[in-house]
Amino acid sequence: MEYKYLENQRILIFRITEEIDEFKVKELRRKADYEIERYMPKRVIFDFNRVSFMDSSGIGMIIGRYKQASMFGGKMEITNLRPAVRKIFEMSGVLRLIPEIDIEHEELPELQQNFI
Amino acid sequence: MENEMKLEFISKSNNEAFARIAVAAFVSSLDPTIEEISDIKTAVSEAVTNSIVHGYEDKKGIIHIKCKIINRKIHIEISDNGKGIENVELAKQPLYTSKPDLERSGMGFTIMESFMDNLLVESVFGVGTKIIMEKEIKEIPKAENLTLEEALRG
Ligand SMILES: Nc1ncnc2c1ncn2[C@@H]1O[C@H](COP(=O)(O)OP(=O)(O)OP(=O)(O)O)[C@@H](O)[C@H]1O
Ligand SMILES: [Mg+2]
Numbered sequence: 001m002e003y004k005y006l007e008n009q010r011i012l013i014f015r016i017t018e019e020i021d022e023f024k025v026k027e028l029r030r031k032a033d034y035e036i037e038r039y040m041p042k043r044v045i046f047d048f049n050r051v052s053f054m055d056s057s058g059i060g061m062i063i064g065r066y067k068q069a070s071m072f073g074g075k076m077e078i079t080n081l082r083p084a085v086r087k088i089f090e091m092s093g094v095l096r097l098i099p100e101i102d103i104e105h106e107e108l109p110e111l112q113q114n115f116i
Numbered sequence: 117m118e119n120e121m122k123l124e125f126i127s128k129s130n131n132e133a134f135a136r137i138a139v140a141a142f143v144s145s146l147d148p149t150i151e152e153i154s155d156i157k158t159a160v161s162e163a164v165t166n167s168i169v170h171g172y173e174d175k176k177g178i179i180h181i182k183c184k185i186i187n188r189k190i191h192i193e194i195s196d197n198g199k200g201i202e203n204v205e206l207a208k209q210p211l212y213t214s215k216p217d218l219e220r221s222g223m224g225f226t227i228m229e230s231f232m233d234n235l236l237v238e239s240v241f242g243v244g245t246k247i248i249m250e251k252e253i254k255e256i257p258k259a260e261n262l263t264l265e266e267a268l269r270g
Contacts, residue, residue: 055158055162056220088223
């Protein structure tokens with residue numbers, strides 16, 4: 001997983017680059033919580049563009065990060081869901097809590113910057 | 117077509133990817149669509165994760181997978197000798213989880229049920245759990261069976 005932080009807008013973006021299952025979720029949790037605590041962002045965005053597989057472990061992980069972000073006063077969004085991943089999000093009802101956004105149409109040139 | 121395979125591995129979560137990829141490779145002889153393959157991989161991942169997280173509760177145990185292809189149907193059995201399920205009906209309810217503290221969402225059985233055609237849960241409390249799932253792989257008409265006109269129309 002890569003991330004970048006847009007200082008001015010206080011947006012923290014994570015780009016997940018691995019398949020999401022119980023094994024991988026442990027590290028994703030730890031990394032994401034570390035950055036959320038460090039920056040206390042206003043918005044946290046998880047980019048799923050590179051995620052070709054996710055099971056229910058991913059749902060638990062995303063809800064957990066939503067709680068973490070809320071605790072620090074931020075809201076959370078997800079973007080670039082592939083069909084297989086969207087199917088699981090839709091089934092779980094999580095999209096009512098954590099909306100899917102179209103990041104390509106956000107007026108934020110900084111979004112094009114490189115990830116860390 | 118008929119075919120059969122068996123797998124056994126220890127209950128470590130880094131074996132999840134291996135298990136779902138092995139089953140997907142076994143099914144590939146039926147020419148499934150990307151969506152069918154993805155559904156099967158997800159269902160296998162749910163059952164294997166449950167055996168590791170709930171059945172063995174992260175202690176070491178063996179997980180068994182048995183797969184059969186009968187005509188165009190894939191039959192998958194995933195079993196553990198872990199702690200078993202006290203109330204299967206309750207466990208299958210959407211959003212029910214016995215481990216909310218571990219960030220589980222209670223969606224595993226719901227996903228298995230909707231991604232596969234049939235789901236059967238056999239469990240004896242204190243003895244173990246067996247998940248049986250089946251899915252029919254739809255036949256897609258082969259390109260060479262189409263007339264030129266049909267092929268051009270797409
Ligand atoms: N192999 C198993 N051995 C013992 N208990 C199990 C097993 N599989 C499932 N269970 C029980 O059934 C419940 C529901 O399982 P399900 O997969 O639907 O949800 P979950 O695993 O709790 O959460 P999620 O799958 O969303 O991460 C579990 O919380 C657990 O109590
Ligand atoms: Mg589960």
